[in-house]
Amino acid sequence: MADDTTNPDICVIGAGSGGLTVAAASAAFGVPVTLIERDRMGGDCLNYGCVPSKALIAAGKTAEMFRRADRFGVRSTQPQIDFAAVHAHVHGVIGKIAPNDSVERFEGLGVDVIKGDARFVDPDTVAVNGKRIKARRFVVATGSRPFVPPIEGLKDTPHLTNETLFDLTRCPEHLLIIGGGPIGMEMAQAHRRLGARVTVVEGATPLGKDDPDLTAVVLKRLEAEGVVIEANAKVVAVSGIEGAITLRVERDGRRFEVRGSHLLVAVGRQANVDDLGLEAAGIAYDRSGITVGRDLRTSNRRVYAVGDVAGGPQFTHVAGYHGGLVLRPLLFRLPIRTKHDEMPHVTYTDPELGQVGPTEAEARAAGHDVATVSWSYEDNDRAQAEHETEGLVKFVVGKRGRIVGAGVAGAKAGEMTNLLALAVSQGMKLSDLQGFVSPYPTLSEIAKRAATSYYASYTSKPVVRSAIAFLRRFG
Numbered sequence: 001m002a003d004d005t006t007n008p009d010i011c012v013i014g015a016g017s018g019g020l021t022v023a024a025a026s027a028a029f030g031v032p033v034t035l036i037e038r039d040r041m042g043g044d045c046l047n048y049g050c051v052p053s054k055a056l057i058a059a060g061k062t063a064e065m066f067r068r069a070d071r072f073g074v075r076s077t078q079p080q081i082d083f084a085a086v087h088a089h090v091h092g093v094i095g096k097i098a099p100n101d102s103v104e105r106f107e108g109l110g111v112d113v114i115k116g117d118a119r120f121v122d123p124d125t126v127a128v129n130g131k132r133i134k135a136r137r138f139v140v141a142t143g144s145r146p147f148v149p150p151i152e153g154l155k156d157t158p159h160l161t162n163e164t165l166f167d168l169t170r171c172p173e174h175l176l177i178i179g180g181g182p183i184g185m186e187m188a189q190a191h192r193r194l195g196a197r198v199t200v201v202e203g204a205t206p207l208g209k210d211d212p213d214l215t216a217v218v219l220k221r222l223e224a225e226g227v228v229i230e231a232n233a234k235v236v237a238v239s240g241i242e243g244a245i246t247l248r249v250e251r252d253g254r255r256f257e258v259r260g261s262h263l264l265v266a267v268g269r270q271a272n273v274d275d276l277g278l279e280a281a282g283i284a285y286d287r288s289g290i291t292v293g294r295d296l297r298t299s300n301r302r303v304y305a306v307g308d309v310a311g312g313p314q315f316t317h318v319a320g321y322h323g324g325l326v327l328r329p330l331l332f333r334l335p336i337r338t339k340h341d342e343m344p345h346v347t348y349t350d351p352e353l354g355q356v357g358p359t360e361a362e363a364r365a366a367g368h369d370v371a372t373v374s375w376s377y378e379d380n381d382r383a384q385a386e387h388e389t390e391g392l393v394k395f396v397v398g399k400r401g402r403i404v405g406a407g408v409a410g411a412k413a414g415e416m417t418n419l420l421a422l423a424v425s426q427g428m429k430l431s432d433l434q435g436f437v438s439p440y441p442t443l444s445e446i447a448k449r450a451a452t453s454y455y456a457s458y459t460s461k462p463v464v465r466s467a468i469a470f471l472r473r474f475g
């Protein structure tokens with residue numbers, strides 16, 4: 001065997017949430033593992049995704065607090081925003097988290113880290129920097145990148161994606177956003193709050209993957225804050241130069257133009273399957289990513305795919321979940337089956353929106369006989385105390401009160417989604433949520449009140465009333 005060939009037990013390609021999870025845990029069990037990363041350790045989430053976006057959202061939320069303070073008897077002011085300092089805050093947060101994902105940390109854990117572009121050269125060999133790695137098993141965790149659609153003129157017009165947006169040190173004067181999904185909406189509100197005018201052009205329904213009862217809460221607030229949302233509007237052409245961009249938009253056969261200073265493209269993701277030599281390794285893939293079964297195995301039985309590149313839901317916690325799951329076959333030869341239908345997601349607009357399990361529409365479309373039960377933030381004492389009364393919790397309920405799905409739009413919805421995810425993943429019934437003591441006053445009481453309301457009709461049932469009347473006779 002040539003000198004430039006190594007033989008780790010496991011070779012992981014991509015050091016994002018999925019790849020890092022596999023590499024760290026394999027090393028912890030004393031298994032020789034090589035991790036290859038071509039760009040920054042930590043992947044999209046740390047460098048171009050969740051972390052910078054949530055840090056920017058936090059800056060926007062702080063600015064908004066000054067504007068809305070008078071509700072509490074504290075004089076509102078127009079905040080002075082130093083966007084260069086906001087940029088420094090965002091990158092400071094990345095810098096604080098980066099050591100957890102660094103080459104040094106992973107080498108310290110016993111992982112052989114290689115910085116370079118990995119490519120399969122045959123079914124059990126990957127080449128990187130002129131070296132060859134022949135491993136017993138491979139895990140492809142190469143993630144995704146922004147999809148830039150083939151709209152006329154877009155290629156030649158300056159535009160931002162999530163990979164460049166967080167480099168701005170000056171607030172855009174008027175940010176145009178193509179795409180009203182989670183990236184578009186989170187970034188629309190954050191930039192609006194930090195001083196930009198913002199127009200979102202969405203080809204279909206904004207936040208269209210979520211329950212319309214919940215998205216209505218979020219969209220109402222965004223519009224009240226001045227985000228202009230052009231829904232069901234297709235961008236047919238883009239033109240302009242740095243600082244002066246024009247979108248030609250079509251809706252219901254009518255054309256109009258939208259002008260702004262900057263353009264963000266946020267219309268979904270493209271799996272990183274190119275230049276990986278997948279054909280040489282006999283690994284099947286299509287436009288949505290590498291083809292895997294519920295065991296995350298590819299068409300090459302030595303190779304698994306996890307996270308965004310595996311074509312399923314694209315969230316950091318999903319990549320981490322995949323990474324944890326594949327350790328079972330990798331290390332213990334145990335079978336696995338992914339359970340994506342119980343996967344929660346949260347959109348970090350303000351108010352936030354969380355969902356776990358199917359929405360009402362999804363459950364009905366799948367042919368399930370479901371009921372729904374909701375409770376409003378308006379009726380919660382903590383929400384009243386904090387003037388956070390917009391929102392609701394909504395349960396999708398199956399037979400005998402089983403919680404099939406649950407969603408929440410409102411203040412701290414992300415935190416509340418943990419409780420809802422526990423309920424759905426454990427197959428709980430609404431009676432389980434009714435039957436525990438929730439501390440007062442908390443927003444999570446809203447979930448409990450919704451559950452209680454499901455059983456409210458019991459109080460007027462003749463049989464229940466007769467039983468109470470009978471028992472009262474005994475003093």
Ligand SMILES: Cc1cc2nc3c(=O)[nH]c(=O)nc-3n(C[C@H](O)[C@H](O)[C@H](O)COP(=O)(O)OP(=O)(O)OC[C@H]3O[C@@H](n4cnc5c(N)ncnc54)[C@H](O)[C@@H]3O)c2cc1C
Pocket residue numbers: 013014015016017018019036037038039040041042043044045046048049050051053116117118119141142143144162183272275276306307308309314315316317318319348
């Ligand atoms: C703006 C934005 C906000 C987001 N916010 C959230 C959020 O709040 N919550 C949430 O759960 N998710 C969020 N996401 C989604 C989340 O970032 C992704 O789902 C997650 O990063 C996927 O992890 P991964 O490990 O699959 O891939 P990645 O994190 O993309 O990592 C893949 C790595 O592989 C490397 N790589 C690719 N090809 C090669 C190769 N040939 N050789 C070597 N290395 C290679 C890449 O450089 C990259 O570092 C957000 C995404 C964006 C864009």
Ligand SMILES: NC(=O)c1ccc[n+]([C@@H]2O[C@H](COP(=O)([O-])OP(=O)(O)OC[C@H]3O[C@@H](n4cnc5c(N)ncnc54)[C@H](O)[C@@H]3O)[C@@H](O)[C@H]2O)c1
Pocket residue numbers: 149178179180181182183184186201202203204205206207208233234235266267268269313314315345346347348
């Ligand atoms: N909070 C979170 O967890 C979070 C935040 C951001 C991103 N993400 C992840 O990143 C993924 C990508 O986010 P995204 O918002 O880019 O994608 P998305 O696919 O979720 O939403 C894209 C939106 O763009 C619209 N669209 C597509 N083509 C268009 C066109 N030509 N003109 C106008 N609108 C068009 C779609 O109708 C859709 O509403 C998400 O699906 C999610 O998995 C998660």
